[in-house]
Amino acid sequence: MRTRPGHREEVVSILLGGADGLRAAGCHVYVVGVSDDDDQTIWVNEVWESKEHHDASLRLPETRAAIATAMPLLTGEFTSQEIRVLGGLGVPPE
Amino acid sequence: MRTRPGHREEVVSILLGGADGLRAAGCHVYVVGVSDDDDQTIWVNEVWESKEHHDASLRLPETRAAIATAMPLLTGEFTSQEIRVLGGLGVPPE
Numbered sequence: 419m420r421t422r423p424g425h426r427e428e429v430v431s432i433l434l435g436g437a438d439g440l441r442a443a444g445c446h447v448y449v450v451g452v453s454d455d456d457d458q459t460i461w462v463n464e465v466w467e468s469k470e471h472h473d474a475s476l477r478l479p480e481t482r483a484a485i486a487t488a489m490p491l492l493t494g495e496f497t498s499q500e501i502r503v504l505g506g507l508g509v510p511p512e
Numbered sequence: 513m514r515t516r517p518g519h520r521e522e523v524v525s526i527l528l529g530g531a532d533g534l535r536a537a538g539c540h541v542y543v544v545g546v547s548d549d550d551d552q553t554i555w556v557n558e559v560w561e562s563k564e565h566h567d568a569s570l571r572l573p574e575t576r577a578a579i580a581t582a583m584p585l586l587t588g589e590f591t592s593q594e595i596r597v598l599g600g601l602g603v604p605p606e
Contacts, residue, residue, distance in 0.1 A: 430598055433600075434598065434599045434600065437599065437600050437601050440601045441601060445601055446601075446602060447541055447543065447600070447601060447602040447603075448600040448601035448602065449541065449557070449559055449597055449600045449601075449602070449603055450597070450598050450599055450600045451595030451596055451597045451598055452595060452596055452598060453593070453594065453595050453596065454596060461593065461595045462600075463543070463557045465543055465602075499547070499555065500547065501545030501546060501547050501555045502545055502546055502547065502548060503543055503544070503545045504524055504528065504544050504545055504546060505528045505531065505544055506527075506528065506531050506541070506542040506543045506544045506556075507531050507534045507535060507539055507540075507541060507542035507543075508540060508541040508542065508543070508559075508602045509541075509543055
């Protein structure tokens with residue numbers, strides 16, 4: 419996702435602020451990162467127990483509040499790639 | 513990474529075959545996934561203790577053997593994005 423100039427760190431804080439509650443919602447991995455040569459973009463990699471768990475998490479009051487707080491700080495540019503996880507380290511076996 | 517037609521599952525097996533040894537090499541997350549609408553592409557998301565740990569892992573005999581086995585099955589098309597991990601779930605705090 420792309421943030422308005424000067425707001426990257428604020429959005430990172432919002433994203434990380436909700437990380438503690440993610441495991442109970444069915445999230446296995448949630449990685450927030452940035453690149454030192456792009457001060458407006460934030461990358462988020464997530465692995466969920468199922469698509470349904472992810473969809474349900476978006477309806478949680480705390481998620482909705484975080485999205486509402488972050489939205490005005492974003493440009494609206496999002497790219498995403500949904501994948502089917504086959505295995506690895508830090509994720510349950512399929 | 514992109515595989516030659518018909519070789520996606522074989523390359524996935526090679527990638528997953530080395531997953532057990534990754535933690536000892538300094539890897540925190542290693543996610544191998546595919547998309548159901550693209551039968552030649554494999555996505556790999558990795559989080560490492562440091563760039564040095566990742567670089568060192570590429571020099572391990574088992575890694576070199578896996579790369580040598582997979583290489584003829586790939587088209588040579590790779591895209592990657594290196595990010596600095598700031599936190600989340602499943603990764604150590606910065």
